[in-house]
Amino acid sequence: MPDLKKLSLGVATLALLASASVASAEDKVVSMIQCGDELAEGYDGFIAEWEKNNPGYKVETEVVGWGQCQDKATNLAVAGTPIALAYMGSRTLKQLSENGLIVPIPMSEEEKASYYPHIVDTVTFDGAQWGVPVAFSTKALYWNKDLFEQAGLDPETPPKTWQELYDMAATIKEKTGTPGFGLTAKSFDNTMHQYLHWVYTNNGQVIDADGNIVLDSPQNLEALEWYGKMVDVSEEGPTAYEQDELTPLFNDAQVAMIEQGPWVRNRVNDDLNWGVAPLPVGPQGKGPGTLLITDSMAVFDGSGVEEQAISLAKWLTNPDNQFYYEKTHGLTPLRPVAGVQEMVEEDPTWAPFLDGIEFGGPEPLFTDYQAFQNAMVDMVQSVVIGSAEPAEILSSTAAEIEEYK
Structure with missing residues (x-):
């Protein structure tokens, strides 16, 4: 400590x-x-x-x-x-x-x-x-309605599940050439935060009510696997972006969907046709969630x-x-x-x-928070760049962060 x-x-x-x-x-x-x-x-x-x-x-x-x-x-x-x-x-x-x-x-x-x-x-x-x-x-999903329409998707129907998110992002990238999703993977705190959105939308946890580290779980493994899967439909080089650097791309219609906070509602370009919806839910999720x-x-x-x-x-x-x-x-x-x-x-x-509060979860509290955060960011980055298998790195990270609680 x-x-x-x-x-x-x-x-x-x-x-x-x-x-x-x-x-x-x-x-x-x-x-x-x-x-x-x-x-x-x-x-x-x-x-x-x-x-x-x-x-x-x-x-x-x-x-x-x-x-x-x-x-x-x-x-x-x-x-x-x-x-x-x-x-x-x-x-x-x-x-x-x-x-x-x-x-x-x-x-x-x-x-x-x-x-x-x-x-x-x-x-x-x-x-x-x-x-x-x-x-x-809290965070929600922003989507570009014009890019949805150009890709042949219903501009008024955003994705509600991870599978729909991937499929719609893939369609947009294929039909318009524009990345379908903005993925955060920079060496920055909100890379961990973005991964935790996937954890909570899939009914996962990092620390349980008794203070036990429960990162190495089926729910969190799915979250990490899907995070890595989104690389295929996202902007080039996700490790160069933190969440606020994706907002200008969204404003310039260079990416179709991003996950951001409520303050971005006042930063979207006036000429952009956009909407905002709850974060999509994972296979084991109980409902829309978000990191709190x-x-x-x-x-x-x-x-x-x-x-x-x-x-x-x-x-x-x-x-x-x-x-x-x-x-x-x-x-x-x-x-x-x-x-x-x-x-x-x-x-x-x-x-x-x-809407995401009910099934959301808190930012985990650690005695050495910086070390915990660094371990989580390293885990996400290793999956995004393909240098580690999700199951293996999730297990080793869970063991590592035991030292920091």
């Missing part, structure tokens, strides 16, 4: 620690790091209201770019000068917890029940919650204001405030609040991103 407390800190990090020490001298300051370019819309008002309801405490926010924010929060905690509250990928929570850097955030049964199924699982291990979900993404990815508010240990940080995290993410945040950022809602149905009625393209 990697020991974060032994991480070396460079000169730049030490400078950050010096500035943080000044803030931590005020024991009633609740310091908070948010990832991005600016404070989330609405947060200034939400924070002001929380301060009004919690006299004697002041929230100090710092916005840090996506590439540095998680590292900064972690480094400050490792150095013993923790931020109180920070925006973190839920995938990091187990590692942070195992190293004693964050505190659990208890949730009542009512709070847990307020979320869509499996959302709380993305922040739960050892029977406790270690973050408050703040951002949620969350980011969370994590409360760091040692700030002296942990209780207030938990209160602030829950306030910022309460049903009303959270739904406002989701609407302004184009994120899949975390809860089935009253406004969700209205949102879908106003824009039916939202529906597929909600």
